[in-house]
Amino acid sequence: MAYINTAYSNGSAPARGRHAAVAGWAAGPQRPTWPLVADDFFRLAHRDHDGRPLLDEHVTGLGLAAALLAELVLARRLALPGGQVIIVDATPPIDALAHTVLDRLAAEQAALPVRTWLAYLARTAQRDIADRLTRAGHLRQTTGRGLFGRRVRYVPTDMNTAAWPWARLSSRLQKGQPLDGFDTVLGGLVLATDLYRTVLLGHSADLEAGLRAAAADAPAPVRELLAHTEAAVGDAIITRR
Amino acid sequence: MPAQHSADTVSSTLARSRLGVWPLVFTVMAAAAPLTVVAGGATTGFAVTGITGIPIAYVLVALLLALFSVGYVAMSRRVLNAGAFYTYITHGMGKPAGIGAAFVALLAYNTMQIGLYGGFGAVLAQFLDTRAGLHLPWWLCAYAAWVIVGLLGVRRIDLNSRILATLLIAEIAVAVIFAAVHVTHPAPGGISFATLAPSNVLTAGIGAALAVAIAGFVGFEGTAVFSEESKDPHTTVARATYLALTIIGLLYAFCAWAMSVATGPAHIVDQARAQGTELIFTLVAPYLGQTVVDLGHLLFVTSLFAALLAFHNTAARYFFALGREGVLPAILGRTSPRSRAPLTGSLVQTGLAAIVLAVYAIAGWDPIVRLFFWLTVLGGLGVLVLMTATSMAVAVYFTAPGNRDHLGAGRTLLASFTAAVGLALVVIVTLDEFAILLGVDPTSSLRWQLPATYAVAAAAGIVWALILKTIRPQAYAAIGRGANSATIDLRPPTRGGR
Numbered sequence: 005m006a007y008i009n010t011a012y013s014n015g016s017a018p019a020r021g022r023h024a025a026v027a028g029w030a031a032g033p034q035r036p037t038w039p040l041v042a043d044d045f046f047r048l049a050h051r052d053h054d055g056r057p058l059l060d061e062h063v064t065g066l067g068l069a070a071a072l073l074a075e076l077v078l079a080r081r082l083a084l085p086g087g088q089v090i091i092v093d094a095t096p097p098i099d100a101l102a103h104t105v106l107d108r109l110a111a112e113q114a115a116l117p118v119r120t121w122l123a124y125l126a127r128t129a130q131r132d133i134a135d136r137l138t139r140a141g142h143l144r145q146t147t148g149r150g151l152f153g154r155r156v157r158y159v160p161t162d163m164n165t166a167a168w169p170w171a172r173l174s175s176r177l178q179k180g181q182p183l184d185g186f187d188t189v190l191g192g193l194v195l196a197t198d199l200y201r202t203v204l205l206g207h208s209a210d211l212e213a214g215l216r217a218a219a220a221d222a223p224a225p226v227r228e229l230l231a232h233t234e235a236a237v238g239d240a241i242i243t244r245r
Numbered sequence: 246m247p248a249q250h251s252a253d254t255v256s257s258t259l260a261r262s263r264l265g266v267w268p269l270v271f272t273v274m275a276a277a278a279p280l281t282v283v284a285g286g287a288t289t290g291f292a293v294t295g296i297t298g299i300p301i302a303y304v305l306v307a308l309l310l311a312l313f314s315v316g317y318v319a320m321s322r323r324v325l326n327a328g329a330f331y332t333y334i335t336h337g338m339g340k341p342a343g344i345g346a347a348f349v350a351l352l353a354y355n356t357m358q359i360g361l362y363g364g365f366g367a368v369l370a371q372f373l374d375t376r377a378g379l380h381l382p383w384w385l386c387a388y389a390a391w392v393i394v395g396l397l398g399v400r401r402i403d404l405n406s407r408i409l410a411t412l413l414i415a416e417i418a419v420a421v422i423f424a425a426v427h428v429t430h431p432a433p434g435g436i437s438f439a440t441l442a443p444s445n446v447l448t449a450g451i452g453a454a455l456a457v458a459i460a461g462f463v464g465f466e467g468t469a470v471f472s473e474e475s476k477d478p479h480t481t482v483a484r485a486t487y488l489a490l491t492i493i494g495l496l497y498a499f500c501a502w503a504m505s506v507a508t509g510p511a512h513i514v515d516q517a518r519a520q521g522t523e524l525i526f527t528l529v530a531p532y533l534g535q536t537v538v539d540l541g542h543l544l545f546v547t548s549l550f551a552a553l554l555a556f557h558n559t560a561a562r563y564f565f566a567l568g569r570e571g572v573l574p575a576i577l578g579r580t581s582p583r584s585r586a587p588l589t590g591s592l593v594q595t596g597l598a599a600i601v602l603a604v605y606a607i608a609g610w611d612p613i614v615r616l617f618f619w620l621t622v623l624g625g626l627g628v629l630v631l632m633t634a635t636s637m638a639v640a641v642y643f644t645a646p647g648n649r650d651h652l653g654a655g656r657t658l659l660a661s662f663t664a665a666v667g668l669a670l671v672v673i674v675t676l677d678e679f680a681i682l683l684g685v686d687p688t689s690s691l692r693w694q695l696p697a698t699y700a701v702a703a704a705a706g707i708v709w710a711l712i713l714k715t716i717r718p719q720a721y722a723a724i725g726r727g728a729n730s731a732t733i734d735l736r737p738p739t740r741g742g743r
Contacts, residue, residue: 060401060585116255123259198580238569241580241587242562243474 038099039078039186042071042133043142044169045193048203052166055143055159058202061130063237067197068133069125070233072105073118074189077225081106084228088115101136118232134158142166170203177211183218189226192219196234263476269468269485270492271410276464276555277493280416280548284525284541285364287501289618290457291517293684297510298445300502302454303461305446307494309667310462313632314490316639316661318483319652321469323642329469330631335725337638341710343725344572346634348706349699351563353627355594356620357463358556359601362387363616365549368522372542384606390550391602394557395595401586409551416548419541420496424503426529432509439510441502452674453682459671460625461497464555465489466632470562504528521613557594564590571720572713619683623695626675630699633672636665 045067049059057064073089076082079097083090091110097103105125137143142165143158160166173191176183183191192215194200200212219230264272290299320333330350335343366387373379373386428436445451468486475481505513507528517524522545526538565587568577581588605616643649643657675682680692714721 057583059582063582063585112255120255120259124255127258127262198582201579202582237580238566239473241585242566243471 038097038102039075040099040136041074041078041186041189041193042068042101042129043137043140044190045071046130046133046137047160047166047169048173048190048194049197049199050158050160050166052160052163052170055146055157059197059199062126062240063197065126065129066122066233066236066240067193067199068129069122070193070196070229070236071189072102072125072129072133073121073229074193074226075099075102076106076109077229078185078189082109082225084118084225087118087228087232089118089121090115099136101132104132118229119236122232122236173203173215174211177214180214183215185222185226188218188222189230191215192222192226192230193233195219196230197237260476264471264474264481265476266481266484266488268406268410269471269475269481270489271406271413272471273465273467273485273489274413274493275409275551276467276559277462277489278416278464278548278552278555279413279493279496280420280541280545281361281364281552282461282493282497283420283500284545285368285522285549285613285617286457286461286621287497287504288517288520288522288524289613290454291504291514292521293614293618294450294453294457294681295514295684296448296450296454296681297440297505297513298442298448298451298454299457300440300498300505301443301445302451302458303494303497303501304441306455306458306462306671307490307498309664309671310465310494310632311487311490312660313636313664313668314483314486315656316636316643316664317466317469318486319657319661320635320639320642321472321482322479322652323648329466330635332725333635333642334631334638337640337642338634340714340721340724341707342634342638344710344713345703345706346631347563347567347572348702348709349627350631351560351567352698352702353624353631354556354560354563355597355624356627357460357624358553358560358594359598360617360620360622360624361549361553361556362391362598362602363605363612363618363620364522365390365546365553367612367617368542368549369546371523372546376539376542382606383612384602387602387612388599390553391595391598394550394553394598395591397554398557398561398591398595399581399584399586399588401581401584412544412547412551415540416544417492417496419537419544420500422533422537423525423529423541424500426532427503427507430528430532431506432512434509436506437510438502440505440513441498450678450681452671452676452678455671456622456626456629456675456682458497459629460622462490462493463625463628464552465493466628467555467559500525557591557598560594561587561590564593570723570725571717572709572724614684619695622682623698626672626696627699629668629672629675633665633668636661636668640665 049064049067050057059067073082076097077084079102081091081093081095081097083092089109091106094106094110097106109121134143134145138145138158142161144161146157146159148155148157169190173183173187173194176187177191194203195212195215200215219227222230287299287303291297317333320336321329324332324336331343331347334346363383366383366385369386369390370381370383373381431437445454465486468482468489472478472482475485504525508516508524520527526541529541530538564573564577565580567573568575568579568590570578577587577589577593579589580586605612610616639661640658643652643654643661649657676696679696680687680689683689683691683695685691710721710724713724
């Protein structure tokens with residue numbers, strides 16, 4: 005795997021790609037940034053140089069769906085008491101996709117469980133987020149010829165940007181630096197989807213422990229979301245659908 | 246009301262991608278493997294046990310399992326978990342009992358799966374020998390299947406559901422056609438219903454016949470695993486369970502009876518002993534073309550293969566769920582990220598099968614009687630014990646009026662209690678007649694050694710649960726939640742969006 009990029013290991017973001025600065029728990033609607041967790045999860049779940057998937061399609065969908073909910077949780081739009089998704093702030097998000105997702109959630113009169121929304125959002129999450137990344141110029145759509153006809157694939161336009169989430173997570177964990185709210189969610193999703201053994205290649209045991217510790221210290225709604233994601237992935241493996 | 250409308254949209258959108266009744270029926274019937282049971286299980290059952298009442302045993306077992314299913318299906322509406330048996334036992338009888346049951350299930354499904362290799366190897370070897378002139382040892386054919394099952398398991402490639410459905414329908418069609426030929430060409434003396442007579446129940450050896458029958462049904466219990474993945478958990482699982490039971494129950498009883506008509510009830514045991522798994526084919530060969538008989542053989546082989554894969558996946562899933570819960574080493578909870586396969590669980594199952602096959606090949610034991618029949622019947626006994634414990638657990642669970650809610654005591658308490666008593670009786674007679682079931686000397690120590698493995702597994706599970714309580718209280722607290730170990734697992738009694 006060509007994860008060549010460790011140039012940004014000091015934690016500074018490259019100028020291109022991370023169009024939202026790292027959002028702490030304090031990120032509020034007044035800051036013109038949006039925590040694009042789903043973008044970074046998409047990057048982690050695909051190979052940086054050719055966009056090949058590293059994770060099962062169904063599990064990728066669940067992880068991306070969870071990441072979309074996580075964006076709204078980080079931006080303090082949602083609360084997840086007892087596994088139910090509740091909107092606490094209906095202020096329209098500045099990101100178009102997040103706006104659509106929040107609208108979809110708001111259209112339900114009764115609160116639905118996290119698991120229901122994960123399953124619902126997972127159906128289209130991969131396409132939605134690929135579109136968002138394509139619009140932002142991070143992905144380019146190519147049509148490859150596969151064994152069973154044509155296959156649309158999204159190839160990163162810049163390998164360094166694509167490898168950045170992996171490089172950032174690994175280097176922080178290696179140095180024992182604390183993860184911020186954004187990276188805690190991202191790392192938690194990597195754990196919940198079993199992607200960590202691919203992402204944290206080589207020294208996974210130590211890094212996994214660090215990641216688990218960080219995820220265990222996360223605020224309640226994040227832990228709730230991660231637990232439901234892990235359960236959804238586990239059930240997807242058991243029922244194999 | 247637009248909001249009401251969109252609430253319907255979320256659940257109906259999700260329902261569209263979920264399992265309906267028929268796909269669920271086909272999924273579980275692949276594990277039950279109709280042609281394997283009719284051509285392999287029933288004939289070997291006649292031969293080994295020497296009992297003519299096998300057909301009525303299939304009817305009795307189908308009825309008993311229908312009773313069992315009433316409580317089982319009711320439970321699947323309450324407890325949201327893909328672990329089924331041991332989850333329910335945990336809820337009804339506590340965590341140590343749940344882990345005991347999980348260990349019994351691991352042993353039973355692995356035994357069942359490995360036993361099927363004997364059938365596959367022997368049947369394929371014989372077919373290649375007679376039709377292609379290839380003299381291959383049975384274990385080579387078994388290992389060929391082992392390689393493919395191992396690869397498919399690790400890569401999480403399931404047989405395509407359409408292929409599976411097509412094969413199943415073809416299997417059933419062949420079994421019914423063969424049975425029709427049997428019935429229309431009875432032995433001298435005409436059509437006899439002796440093997441279906443209820444009086445068989447009172448004969449010695451009925452326990453052995455019931456155990457043979459139970460082994461044929463194993464796999465149908467898989468419906469509850471998919472309760473969350475079904476279109477409507479309130480009706481889909483129930484309908485699929487009863488449909489699968491009815492189809493396979495009628496099919497087994499009819500086909501086994503038809504064979505006894507063709508040979509005459511007095512000769513079915515001798516004929517089965519002389520011809521083994523070939524009996525069903527040799528009885529129709531004079532009346533049907535060679536092509537149909539060949540097709541029957543091929544479907545017999547594919548049926549065995551589908552069952553091998555289905556039970557491999559079941560065993561791997563059990564390893565995975567227990568690894569995920571922290572009951573067994575966490576490495577068993579590992580998946581293959583790229584393929585969503587329970588990687589370690591699958592590899593462990595494959596490894597176990599390799600060892601047992603090697604032992605049989607080196608010792609030169611008979612693949613049909615000692616591997617296929619003994620181990621699948623032993624696996625069936627394990628599942629029978631689990632079903633008995635599950636019925637008791639369901640009855641205990643529904644004793645609490647809060648758990649019953651609107652389901653009614655008849656459907657929950659009464660049915661599961663009656664099923665528990667009935668199944669327990671079957672366990673007792675089966676154990677009493679285990680020597681007949683194995684076809685060994687009545688004083689052979691195998692008659693208690695083989696069933697005792699389950700007692701050991703259950704005891705080991707209970708002890709391990711108590712150890713976990715002290716050394717890893719967190720893992721102990723999560724017991725019975727399977728993949729959901731991180732979250733609450735009770736389905737709210739109201740109709741949610743799921």
